[in-house]
Amino acid sequence: MSSAHSAPFHDVVIVGASVAGISAADTLRAEGFEGSILLVGDEPEAAYARPALSKSVLSGTQQPADVALPPLDDDIELWTDTRALALDPSASTVDLSRSGQRETIRFGAAVLATGCRPRTLGTPGQRGERVLRSMQDTMTLAQALAVPGITVAILGGGFLGMEIASTARGLGAEVTVVDVAPHLLRQLGPELAGMVTAAAQDHGVQLELSPTGAQLAGTTEVTGLLLAGGRVLDADLVITAVGDLPNVEWLAGSGLPSTAALEVGPGGFVVPGVVAAGDMTARRDQTGELLRTPHWHSAISQGRAAARTLLNGPPDRDPPSTPYFWTEGFGLETKITGTIPPGVRPIVIDGALAELSAVLQWRVDGQPVAAASVNRAMPLPKLKRLATPSEPAAMNGAS
Amino acid sequence: MRIDVDRARCEGHGVCEESAPEVYRLDDDGEPVILVDPIPPELARKAEAGARLCPVAALRVVDS
Numbered sequence: 001m002s003s004a005h006s007a008p009f010h011d012v013v014i015v016g017a018s019v020a021g022i023s024a025a026d027t028l029r030a031e032g033f034e035g036s037i038l039l040v041g042d043e044p045e046a047a048y049a050r051p052a053l054s055k056s057v058l059s060g061t062q063q064p065a066d067v068a069l070p071p072l073d074d075d076i077e078l079w080t081d082t083r084a085l086a087l088d089p090s091a092s093t094v095d096l097s098r099s100g101q102r103e104t105i106r107f108g109a110a111v112l113a114t115g116c117r118p119r120t121l122g123t124p125g126q127r128g129e130r131v132l133r134s135m136q137d138t139m140t141l142a143q144a145l146a147v148p149g150i151t152v153a154i155l156g157g158g159f160l161g162m163e164i165a166s167t168a169r170g171l172g173a174e175v176t177v178v179d180v181a182p183h184l185l186r187q188l189g190p191e192l193a194g195m196v197t198a199a200a201q202d203h204g205v206q207l208e209l210s211p212t213g214a215q216l217a218g219t220t221e222v223t224g225l226l227l228a229g230g231r232v233l234d235a236d237l238v239i240t241a242v243g244d245l246p247n248v249e250w251l252a253g254s255g256l257p258s259t260a261a262l263e264v265g266p267g268g269f270v271v272p273g274v275v276a277a278g279d280m281t282a283r284r285d286q287t288g289e290l291l292r293t294p295h296w297h298s299a300i301s302q303g304r305a306a307a308r309t310l311l312n313g314p315p316d317r318d319p320p321s322t323p324y325f326w327t328e329g330f331g332l333e334t335k336i337t338g339t340i341p342p343g344v345r346p347i348v349i350d351g352a353l354a355e356l357s358a359v360l361q362w363r364v365d366g367q368p369v370a371a372a373s374v375n376r377a378m379p380l381p382k383l384k385r386l387a388t389p390s391e392p393a394a395m396n397g398a399s
Numbered sequence: 400m401r402i403d404v405d406r407a408r409c410e411g412h413g414v415c416e417e418s419a420p421e422v423y424r425l426d427d428d429g430e431p432v433i434l435v436d437p438i439p440p441e442l443a444r445k446a447e448a449g450a451r452l453c454p455v456a457a458l459r460v461v462d463s
Contacts, residue, residue, distance in 0.1 A: 019452060026448035049456035056455075067456040070447060296454045297414060326412065333410065377429030380413030 007104040010038040015084045016113030017041025020278025023303030024111045040082040053138045054163040087254040112276035116244040128222035130239045156241035157183030159327040166329030176206040199330035246280040267309035277302035295325040338370030338387030400438045401461045408457040419449035
């Protein structure tokens with residue numbers, strides 16, 4: 001027998017202390033929940049504005065303390081530097097490693113929000129591959145970039161890779177970004193991707209395609225990238241930004257799947273008494289496809305929904321939600337809401353892409369499905385309206 | 400309690416407004432507006448929760 005019966009009890013344990021977890025905690029309180037809440041996170045610091053890492057924190061214009069989020073209320077207990085080891089949903093316990101010390105906590109209900117980590121390409125024995133996900137990663141990378149004239153190779157031309165490229169270039173580095181597919185094309189479509197990549201090249205960043213993939217060069221120390229056709233791109237610093245892996249391995253032995261993003265039902269429902277939210281989770285869309293939306297804004301709404309599911313039970317279906325995400329770099333701030341449909345040209349609602357200031361809308365069968373703003377201060381609700389099919393009622397009398 | 404906005408840092412993502420529309424609004428130019436100042440006790444919790452979600456940490460909770 002374990003000592004689980006005598007283990008400390010919390011009405012709700014939230015595993016993961018970034019934005020999905022704090023959103024769940026705050027929502028429980030906002031909805032009137034008065035039980036005890038314990039929030040645990042494996043990073044040494046409390047929650048911070050993760051989207052700022054690749055930009056202002058990496059560039060050094062903001063310090064870690066500048067991007068710390070306001071502390072939680074006193075009636076929510078926070079344990080930092082605490083890693084989840086195991087979950088037992090039937091016994092309602094979670095095993096934790098708190099500053100290296102193993103502890104078992106009994107819970108009334110649990111919110112799983114352990115996020116994800118960067119996918120890496122290094123083989124055992126290869127040293128020096130850099131990534132950016134946590135505050136610690138960022139500080140390590142910032143230090144490495146503080147060498148005048150350093151050459152940097154970034155593998156991965158998505159949002160993260162291009163944002164790191166912009167910041168590194170701003171710090172004076174010689175930067176090359178390599179991808180297997182045209183940079184940002186999948187995320188932004190050809191029009192916006194073309195605008196950002198042109199700006200990147202104007203800023204002196206090299207963009208390279210390696211259609212058959214790329215590997216890290218160097219047997220012990222990483223010295224660059226091996227590209228298609230055997231070409232080698234040498235670099236002082238190699239950064240990979242090739243996607244992320246959900247932190248689900250700690251669920252092994254829990255009876256829940258632990259090899260891919262955790263599939264959740266409406267409202268983040270997992271099993272009775274257990275819900276999940278944020279980057280570790282995936283949901284079925286209307287077509288039955290399993291989708292992850294690892295964005296700040298999604299983590300918030302999922303954390304909120306998960307808290308409500310604990311209090312009220314799971315909803316029949318998730319309310320319709322419009323994804324919202326953004327990227328910044330090379331003097332461009334682009335905000336996107338909705339899902340950009342492949343092969344559809346956007347309508348320019350205002351401004352012009354050539355002027356680097358525009359509002360775009362994508363329509364399918366005459367109905368708006370996505371909108372984007374470039375270098376425009378525009379309230380989010382307004383942008384969202386441009387990405388949402390108009391209600392028949394709104395057609396009359398719309399002002 | 401009051402909410403301080405770092406206007407230079409605000410990028411107009413509007414997460415605060417979505418979370419606590421009684422407290423936060425982005426005006427037509429995308430500029431943040433605090434609708435109630437100081438924050439009355441019944442809105443304090445909601446205001447703080449909204450401040451905690453800012454993706455650029457532009458909102459500070461200040462005791463007054």
